[in-house]
Amino acid sequence: MLLIPCPHCGPRNQEEFAYERSVDSLVRLDDAPGVAMAALYARANLRGEDHEIWVHVQGCGQWLRLTRDRVTHAFRDVEAL
Amino acid sequence: MAKTSFAAGRYSALALLRGALGGHRHWGRAWRAAEPGGPYDVIIIGGGGHGLATAYYLAQVHGVRRVAVLEKGYIGGGNTGRNTTIVRSNYRQPQLQRMLDHSLRLWHGLSDELNYNVMFSPRGALFLGHSDADMVKLAERGDALIAMNIDAELMTPDAVAKLVPLLDMRRDARWPIEGGLIQRRGGTARHDAVAWGFARAADNLGVDIIENCEVTGFLRDGDRVTGVTTTRGDISGGRTAICVAGNSGHVAGLAGLKLPIESHTLQAWVTEPVKPMIDTVVMSQSLHCYFSQSDKGGIVGGGDPDMFPSYAQRGAPIRLEESIAQCIALAPALSRLRMVRSWAGVTDMSFDGAPIIGEMPLAGLYLNGGWCYGGFKATPGSGWLYAHLLATGENHPIAAPFGLDRFASGRTVDEAGAGPMPQHR
Ligand SMILES: Cc1cc2nc3c(=O)[nH]c(=O)nc-3n(C[C@H](O)[C@H](O)[C@H](O)COP(=O)(O)OP(=O)(O)OC[C@H]3O[C@@H](n4cnc5c(N)ncnc54)[C@H](O)[C@@H]3O)c2cc1C
Ligand SMILES: [Zn+2]
Numbered sequence: 001m002l003l004i005p006c007p008h009c010g011p012r013n014q015e016e017f018a019y020e021r022s023v024d025s026l027v028r029l030d031d032a033p034g035v036a037m038a039a040l041y042a043r044a045n046l047r048g049e050d051h052e053i054w055v056h057v058q059g060c061g062q063w064l065r066l067t068r069d070r071v072t073h074a075f076r077d078v079e080a081l
Numbered sequence: 082m083a084k085t086s087f088a089a090g091r092y093s094a095l096a097l098l099r100g101a102l103g104g105h106r107h108w109g110r111a112w113r114a115a116e117p118g119g120p121y122d123v124i125i126i127g128g129g130g131h132g133l134a135t136a137y138y139l140a141q142v143h144g145v146r147r148v149a150v151l152e153k154g155y156i157g158g159g160n161t162g163r164n165t166t167i168v169r170s171n172y173r174q175p176q177l178q179r180m181l182d183h184s185l186r187l188w189h190g191l192s193d194e195l196n197y198n199v200m201f202s203p204r205g206a207l208f209l210g211h212s213d214a215d216m217v218k219l220a221e222r223g224d225a226l227i228a229m230n231i232d233a234e235l236m237t238p239d240a241v242a243k244l245v246p247l248l249d250m251r252r253d254a255r256w257p258i259e260g261g262l263i264q265r266r267g268g269t270a271r272h273d274a275v276a277w278g279f280a281r282a283a284d285n286l287g288v289d290i291i292e293n294c295e296v297t298g299f300l301r302d303g304d305r306v307t308g309v310t311t312t313r314g315d316i317s318g319g320r321t322a323i324c325v326a327g328n329s330g331h332v333a334g335l336a337g338l339k340l341p342i343e344s345h346t347l348q349a350w351v352t353e354p355v356k357p358m359i360d361t362v363v364m365s366q367s368l369h370c371y372f373s374q375s376d377k378g379g380i381v382g383g384g385d386p387d388m389f390p391s392y393a394q395r396g397a398p399i400r401l402e403e404s405i406a407q408c409i410a411l412a413p414a415l416s417r418l419r420m421v422r423s424w425a426g427v428t429d430m431s432f433d434g435a436p437i438i439g440e441m442p443l444a445g446l447y448l449n450g451g452w453c454y455g456g457f458k459a460t461p462g463s464g465w466l467y468a469h470l471l472a473t474g475e476n477h478p479i480a481a482p483f484g485l486d487r488f489a490s491g492r493t494v495d496e497a498g499a500g501p502m503p504q505h506r
Contacts, residue, residue, distance in 0.1 A: 001397045015399050019389035019504050022343070040501050041432055041488040042339035045330025047392045054389075070344070071392045 002073060007080040008060040016058035023051035023065065047071060053081070087285050091196050111277060112284035115291050117313050121149045123471050124309060124318035126296045126332060127325035128152025130161040130272075131449060131456065133279035133290070134464020135324060135471070137195075140286035142465070143472035148288045149318070150280075151311060153295035157276030160326050161457070163426035165349050165383050167362050167371065168458040169206040169267030170231055173222050176482040176494050177435060178229045183479055184462025185266060191461055197278030199270050200376060206267030206362040207236070207244065209411070210259045215367050219262040226264075236261040245361055247412045255410040256368060269362060269373055275460055299336045299446070306336065306446040320471050322447045327392065327427025329450035336443060340450070341432035341488050343503045346387040347454045348396035348425045350405065352418035354378030363411065370407035372415070380415060382408050386428065386454060388504040396425040428454045430503030433493035438466055439476055439484035447471060448485065453506065 002014035027039045044050065052066045067077040090096060090109075100107060123139055125132045128150045139145040150156075168188055170181035192198050210216040216235075223233035241261045242250045250258055280290055291313070300308035300317060308317030325332050327344045354377050364371035372382035384404025387396045401423055409416045431437055431451030436459070438449050449467045452459060466480040476484060487493055499505040 001399065014397060021502070022390070025501075037489055038339075041341040043330060043341065043343050044334065044339055045343050045390070046334070047328070047331040047344075050390065052390070070390050073391065073393055 004054070004066070005075065005078050006056050006059060006062075006064065007078055008062055009056065012056070012059055016056060017054050018057045020053040020055055020063075023053060049076065087196065111281040112290055115149075115284075115289035117149070117291055117294065117311070117316050118289060119149065119316050119318060120308070121289075121316070121318040122147040123149075123320045123322060124316060125150045125322045125324055126309065127159070127323070127328075128156035128276075128280075128290060128292065129159045129324065129326055130157065130275050130279065130460035131326070131452075131463045131467070132324040133276055133283055134460050135322065135449070135467040136288045136290075137279045137283040137286070138465045138468035139472055140283060140288055143468060145472050146287040148283075149316065150283070150288060150290045151294045151296055151309070151316070152290070152292045153312075155292050156280055156290060157273055160426040160428065161272055161276050161460075163349065163424055164272055164457040165371070165373070165381050166269045166272050166457055167206060167267070167364070167373065168201070168270055169264050169362075170458070171206065171222065171226055171233055171262070171264040171267065172496060173225060174435075174494050174496050175229060177496060178226065178231055180462060180466070180479050180483070181459060182229070182231050183465075184459045187461035187465060188270065189266070191278070195278040195282045197274060197281060199274045199278050201268065201270040202376070203266050203268040204360055204362065205244075205263050205265045207241070207261050207263045207364065209241070209261050209363065209365045211256045211365065211367050212259060216260050219260070223262050232264055232266050234263050234265065236263055245359060245363055245412075247359060247414050248363070249411060249413055256365070256407075258411075263361075267362065269375070271376065272457065279464070296332060297335065305444040320445055320447060322449065322467065322471055323441070324449045324467065326429050326450065326452065326456070329429045329448070331392070333441070333448070336441070336446060338441060338443070340437070340448070340485075341501065342429050342437075342451050343390050344392050344427050345389065345430045345503055346391045346393065346396045346425045347383070347428045348387070348401055348423060349381065349383040350401060350420055350423040351375070351379040351381045352415070353421050355380070355418060358414065359412070365407065365411065368407045370404045370411070372408045372412070379421070380418060386430070392427050394425050394427055428452075430506070432488065432501035432503065433495040434497050434499065434506050435494035436463070436483055437485050438463070438470060438480045439486070441485065
């Protein structure tokens, strides 16, 4: 079970959060079709550290950027967005 | 189906009797512990059910026998050995119906074909409906299946109660049961036996099954893949076939490629073994839980994935609690059983929920993956179709809708209508 250190609320149970998407999947309004396609459908899906966007849905409601190891589940960095 | 002859002898009642007389000392290995060799016509990365089935059908159907299956651990130790073994073909999208019913037909003759008892048990796979809306959806799905010549039977609450007497059919139950939809040709099979049966039959046809051999990179000649680097040395081959389930993203990454796949955790649990109490697979897609009884007697169940990316092969207790609470509400007698084990597997969640079988952007490299949490049922069919692609260089018409190019061209096969959001399926 994850204890996610929300920068606004402190460490809170994983159940209060929702994973949204990895950071490499953000589509910008003026992205060319090929770039948008890659952002939508191509994932590095690293077996190791990756950057993710989560929402503290059942807490402060804020968006967070987590740098998280997908094998050990350790957090290296949490940033408010 | 022609009977395969086995170098080490066929399994039969007579062989069992002879074994009994000799104190069962004559049984040999079921497959050789092959050493890396080559060059091979086809290198299959991943010794799960899908990879082993692919090797078997390559040799059996296409006569391609210079085949290696490279497995980083032991065969069947991935999702093949971790899944809850539900086999059915009653999906909603016609592309998936065609593919999974092709597989279901192979299941029905599999023990005979492999001369190995995979304990396929077509005991019926039942979806429960909990509301009028659920029943309308199930009826609509049933009609679509029947139109495709796939069996489906809508059930009244009385018929459901008679089939599974342990269900809580009270009107004020936590989740009232308004009826169901059953596929009687569906059921369960013995997961390990499926891996071992395909391995033994493939080995018998000359396939090298090489365990403790992790693929660490690809051999390249320009834009062509010509083999793999492994923890047991370089191995070269004509066609290289990725078939690594939850590790699809990682292995594609070794070739510098990205996939429409994210790896997520899925858990399951089993209770202590008890006498027969449920002889049907019971599932609720509105609740997200399911359970059945294994041949050993344990009640095996599961529910939602953990809904965030992970390669950890362990999950959070909250997801277990959810699926167990739902199962107990549906069949209150389950609350008296002790849970003896829970575990997790890494599933390759594709971005439309459907599998990917096809060529990769590098020549000589192929992919079979993205089976999400539902690929055990496809094991024989997936191997059969992948073997067709690897032997002929062309996807079989049944597999054609599942190429990697469908995402760019907008022809996704999205059963849940959830888009590229694996945590929402
Ligand atoms: C808990 C759980 C329950 C499930 N329940 C069901 C169900 O009821 N019905 C259903 O139809 N499906 C179910 N599934 C899904 C099903 O298990 C999978 O879709 C299916 O087993 C995938 O088969 P496979 O052979 O591709 O994968 P696996 O058996 O995982 O095989 C892949 C193999 O590749 C190997 N590998 C990985 N990387 C490398 C490398 N670099 N080099 C060499 N080898 C490598 C792994 O060690 C592994 O053995 C479930 C999954 C889980 C986790
Ligand atoms: Zn917060």
